[in-house]
Amino acid sequence: MVAGVAGPGGVFAAVVQWQAVHGRHGLPWQGSPDPYRVWLSEIMLQQTQVSTVSRYYPVFLARFPDVTALAQADVDEVLSLWSGLGYYSRARNLHQCAKRVVSDYAGAFPARSDVLARLPGIGPSTAAAIAAFCFGERTSIFDGNVKRVMARFLGFGEDLSGSAASQQLLALTQAMVPTDAAGSDMGVYTQGLMDLGATLCTRSRPACLACPLAEGCVARRTDQQAVLPLKTRRVKRQTLSLYLLVARKPDGSVGLERRPAEGIWASLWCFPEFSDRSLLSRLLGVLPMPSVTDWPVVRHALSHRELVLHPVVCEVAHNWEPPGSKHAGAWQWVAPGQPVQGGIPVPVRSLLAQLANGCTPPAL
Ligand code: SF4
Structure with a gap:
């Protein structure tokens, strides 16, 4: 001292x-x-x-x-x-x-x-x-x-x-x-x-x-180490549930789309997200998909949000293309174990690793 x-x-x-x-x-x-x-x-x-x-x-x-x-x-x-x-x-x-x-x-x-x-x-x-x-x-x-x-x-x-x-x-x-x-x-x-x-x-x-x-x-x-510094307003994390469409082709490659330039994970590459399962089901209903599997929930904490992610793995045909407005440069197919050109959020990276290893993440 x-x-x-x-x-x-x-x-x-x-x-x-x-x-x-x-x-x-x-x-x-x-x-x-x-x-x-x-x-x-x-x-x-x-x-x-x-x-x-x-x-x-x-x-x-x-x-x-x-x-x-x-x-x-x-x-x-x-x-x-x-x-x-x-x-x-x-x-x-x-x-x-x-x-x-x-x-x-x-x-x-x-x-x-x-x-x-x-x-x-x-x-x-x-x-x-x-x-x-x-x-x-x-x-x-x-x-x-x-x-x-x-x-x-x-x-x-x-x-x-x-x-x-x-x-x-x-x-x-x-x-x-x-x-x-x-x-x-x-x-x-x-x-x-x-x-x-x-x-x-x-x-x-x-x-x-x-x-x-x-x-x-x-x-x-004065024995105040446990109370100082005083901070009464804590950031309350809101929970947000998202359904992730994991479209997988017969060769094992999966589709990622670039997220918008604003908001959570801006400009990163992610599985297409849906705010509820029925929207995803509706999409699946119009697609000829032989197999759909709900994977266990993945939780991920952001600074202001707690994300509850529901990966839905859909086996799609080799010529399947994402529907709607997926414009050039906003979609890529990633082969198992191959690096992605661009940033990927941590839970998506972990899901890609699980997919490459041929196993599902442990249920929470
Ligand atoms: S409370 Fe912090 S600054 Fe004060 S004596 Fe302990 S370690 Fe040092």
Whole structure:
């Protein structure tokens, strides 16, 4: 533990010292001041575990080594490499942002957080991380982990569901960064805050005994770790039931259609969906299909929705084509085990794997 945490600059110094010894080092995206790499890792790390990003990041970087390569790519290829990471709006924004950096800034990321925050998909916290890591800007990252650490350390009891309280905590957090802090320490401090929130000041059962901020932490002193940060408004997930038409030809290939550019899984490849079974049955009724099998339900949680997916596998003739308005480029047949050109949502990818293996998923 570092002494004098409560004094001016104490938190900053304590976090910097702790990170150097106990923080996370050697992650694939660390050690480079290249804003492209920092930006890419920060976007991937939103809502995604470090272990998962560690697998995706090198593959993505090998294919798109710089912002120009990414800007010139087809969005389908970007979504394809993003498949499995979820929250696909991040990938679409990533592509848009790369184009903007190339067109508006000649391929060089702006150095100031307030300018970075105006680019697609870069919120204030990510902008602060890039500016601190790459340009030594004296600004604090303020993601969910940091909010939790700071609310506990300060004993901040306002409800963070409201933006006024959040802004208040942001100002207090920003004040932890001394105005004379060395720009070279900003990256270490930023990484330290992230590491602290991810490894010690966790949601449940924080490891206060090992924490460099323990000495001055109000939540620890008053035993409020379990109630802080206060957040009363929780996102309520609505349940949405969808029936998926899995049209399978005698050679085992199955049909996927591209989803609309807006809404859930925008522009990804998916089995055609129906809001209820009767609509699907009506379609099946007018088609000469020898065999229809209802597969077990698959559940999948999105940020605001709980999807209940009902795959209906229909064996169709080799010359069967999707009815209605399936226009060119919006439909593809995928042979078992073959890669799909474009992004695929996680449950669809898992269904494709089950189909390729010739088995059904376990019933829930
Ligand atoms: S002392 Fe405990 S509650 Fe306080 S910041 Fe450290 S880990 Fe979090």
